[in-house]
Amino acid sequence: METATLRGDAELRRLPAHVRHTLGQMLATRGAWRTLMGRVRRPGTDTALFTAEHVQLVEAESARSGRSETDLVLDEWGTWGSREQRPTVDDLVTLLTELSLYRAADYININVLDVAPMARPTHGPGASEPLDDAAIQRLLADQLRREPVTAEPPAPDRSDRPGLVTQLEMQLEQERLDRQQERQQQQQEPAAAADPGPEPAADIRHFSYCYLEKITNEFDDGPVSAGGCRLGAGAYGTVYLGTCETAERLAVKRLLMDAEPVRRQFRTEVEVMSSFRHANLLELLGFSCDGAHNCLVFSYMSNGSLQDRLACKGNSTPLPWARRLEVAVGTARGVVHLHTSRERPLIHRDIKSANILLDDNFTAKVGDFGLAREVNGGRSTSTLLTSTVLGTSAYMPPEAFRGDVSVKLDTFSFGIVLLELLTGLPPYDETREGFDLLSHVEDHVDEQSLHETLDSRAGPIPPGQADALYQLAVRCTEEKRRRPLMAAVLQQLEQIQ
Template sequence: MQPITANTEIRHLRSRDRCHLSKILDAGDRWKDLAAIITKPDGEQGLLLTASNIRLLEQQKYIPNGSPTQALLDYWGTKGRKRPVIKDLIDYLIRSELYHAADYIAVNVLNGEAINKCGDGSLNGDNMLQSKLVNGASHFSLVNATTLSSDSLSNLNDDILPQKKSIKQTLFTPTAPNLSTLSIEDNSVCDDVSNILAAYSEIKRYSFSLISQSTKNFAEISVKDGGFKIGEGAFGSVYMSSLPSGEILAVKKLKNDFRNQFLNELKILTKFRHENLLPLLGIACEGTVLCLVYEFMVNGSLLDRIACVDDSSPIAWKNRMNITVKVCDGVCHLHSFDEKPYIHRDIKSANILLDKHLNPKVGDFGLARVGSQAENDITRTSAKTTNIIGTSVYMAPEAFRGDVSVKLDTFSFGVVMLELLTGLSPYDSDRDEPDLLSFVEERILGEFDENEITAEHLQPFIDPKAGQFDIELAFKYFKLSRLATEQRKKNRPTMVQLKELLKNLI
């Protein structure tokens, strides 16, 4: 077998190395950060992957033994006349700040040294994998493109490998705060959890011991199977907890690596109170185990209720309109209550919970971040981020470029509107057009121009489970959902603007 070198094509990575790299990047959807910056091959301008490509890659995680990272490597590794090689992979990993993955390739694949990242975000000059700034852009080069070993260090020229006293070069500087470092007040995460919680002394502390007992020590048995686990997301699992007092709670137990999401939800939910935002009742912590405690929503998620999971009753058309308006109200509150808007970034039917009266509560604020400008100045609501996060079938095209604005939430909300209208899942691998937006484009619009479609064309696609409906009202609702999911951000309304349009509709 040929030795693996820096110039070995990515597609020739050993199977065990691909598997290990996939475990690193699949966790927390870190592969998206890599996918979002890969450029087209052979010097062609632009990014390799479109929003549709990334949506398709994401679906690999729902397939048995599927891996978005493996699929990404397969797709990227066969593109271009000059195929991407391992040094290209490390270059992109470092530019994406995926240092753990870059370390694995450098040490375990190339037998080199780890990427020595310093506290200031720079790379140590002693490292054999050097960062050089070429024409003002970050560029990463592997010396001589040979198999790296400790013996090769002595042969490197000073201009390639600076001495230890050389100035460290910053590889990548984000243009906006990185969500993963977001904290309570000053964007620096405290090491001591107790110090963090001290800033929120007014928050109710629930007994961790009682909650642990009531969930059988957070047993992995679903409610459907007689256990207490309601579901699981990227940041943690949610359990139903019945306390001796008779109080029924929903408890989100955060994964160990997601303390920052805990802080983010704590920060937002103690600041924003609205009838259509899921209220935070308190917290429960023991050591480094962190739990957020919410009101239990007896009707579960909007996603499940639209699908009538567990034979639940269908949602009537009137209630669907009510849910639409109230979710819009809740998101508008996030966008307009403070001087700067808070952008949810993960609006989806699975994150909209329903109480006993089918009143919606928007939850899961782990990805939310502050926008750059007050909502009432709609010409300046954008910022940039280096983290590409969210659920791809709900993500606006600009989200994959790291462009963050209140209009990201508008786009996601428009997809939810289409779910409510059609009763269809946002993604179904059994459909010819798996994601809902593609289904709308191909099946509902078909060969018609956007302005040519009529209410009669739409009628067969309206969810029959919703009961009686006004076809003209449904058609106007559809047109609003299309406006909300406009591909070009400048043509898409803000949620505040959409709220006014909904009022006029109803």
């Protein structure tokens, strides 16, 4: 039996990883996690926190990452809102009991909280049953027998999912029907002209897919460190190193073709990156849309991502403090260009250390514009509930989970990057107290001085700079109305530098 480590009023995000794993196995039966997800409410309201698109994104992210759907739901729910709003372990147990998910509720009460289980019916499927280790193993073994991993997942039961059958869900269904109709028309009219693809700027080149296959050794999936061509992989594609006949090196991002959002992101990225040019934005050299996969072709960034350099991936030398500050300033300049160079600001929506690339001189280049959107009057012109919310939740402000996305979303995300530069810690880590970096730093700084949380690998820091940068990060991650615009953040960064 597992040792109790938490009280009922502990924040839900404190649940240990092994507990979330076991809950994931329990709630996988008949898609119980969907029912739980549909019943989660925003604090103090009867409004559903999650939408139908969130359900689809959870399924896609689970398939990509291998994490259970329940784990992802608890992650998103547990990090939502301010400290006063965040759900507790008791909130989860109460909701599980209301949904008659007694086994999961009993498991938490007995094995995590060390309290008696809640009252259950005396008859029927919810009747009480001793939940010792053997019972848990029988439950999981029975589930695996009934639901092999190769089986087609059951269609979600929407009769008990208030808040999920929304206009957005109907829109998604209509889009599916439209795509089906388009495919039928294409089959009936084989001579019809193909989609010409995105409309890039005149100096953006179209590469043939055959040529990209050639320079990447047919998209060799072996890692570059082992003589292959794969530089890295994400949710919607893989990046390969391409070497031209002239010895010029390119980064080729080959996108998946079976993910519906990828086509929209491909078009967005080509059109955005070819029209926004700046020394601190990743340069798009060209694209390909004539082969088995759509591809994007970039300048090769020899020093990889900021995330990898902070983690000293490949035994790379730790980034010294002066260089970290230069990266922060350069990144801010790139984001400010997106926000201010045109009449309508462009929100990047995915600012994170993994999307900040470093060239030969360690100049910061903001990349990955697949989620970028123009805004009008400070608000987006379209619905902004996307994979950003679920893929990089550690960088997302509370209002983003409510669909309220403005330029200040990028400010919050940049604040998390500042904390990464200060501490050298990853944005999310299930093994530490406070999974997301913001919560971890808040808790840690409350207990001891800031300087004990700094990354010692960065070397000596000039007096006052660390404190000033930390205070700026705090301002960037405050509630939306108190959060500065990125132009003000850049001005303060330049003063610190």
